[in-house]
Amino acid sequence: MGYTIEPAMWIVPLKNSWAFPVIEAAHLSGVALLAGTILFTDLRRLGLGVARQPGEELDRVFKPWAHSGLAILLATGAVMWFADWGRYRRNPAFGVKMALAVPALISYFVPRRHKAIAIVSLVLWTAVVLAARAIADFDI
């Protein structure tokens, strides 16, 4: 590597403290908010009978929850990355997750009126969550 990243020194000790599981739990609640609302919007879009409301109404009501979830995910995710960046750089599951998270986020901001986009979004977000959970299993 021709460069090094120096994380702020106050953040590194977090990885061995009680704060780390607390931040991870907050990250999980972000998953419940963002992935949960996306899941049900997509299922509604596919007409799978999970909601009677029109898709546009679900979008409108879910939006503040989904965006709070995204903000929580980005903030807690960044803290975890800076606290233990060496671990995440070596972890193949983390690489897969981030590579999937980019198109998943793009599919979230694309208008999901088309059923094909709803299917792509469902597959991508499911894969992101599975890869994220797998980070714990692929520490090398």
Place this chain on the structure above:
Amino acid sequence: MLLSLAQWVHSTAFSAALAGSTWAYPVIGGLHVLGIAWFGGAVLLSALRRRDREARPRPAILWIGGTIMFLTGALLFATEPLLCAASQSFRVKMLLLVTLAATSQVRSKIAIPLTLTLWAGVLLAARGIAFF
């Protein structure tokens, strides 16, 4: 009680097969977390329904998420029964879940904040199993 249950589960061939498998734990763990996403979305959806009197509530949505989490949770316990029994966080999580079940019929103003606080505690304790 928890320890003897854990020891019994540990002694079964099923538990040994789960623990010996490379993919069982990551796959079941992934499904367990997907269950959390399902549950979060379902809670918001049912809150929306309660506001909209026209739409008949369909509690099956919540039950599906709950069932996924319960079944995959039981399998995770079967994979690592002794680790769970030794973890203080696991005991706290189980106590909180029992409290949630016991208070599920409470109908008052504090019901929603109470439930949300208990679920937040469950999430915290659940994450703590890997640490404490």
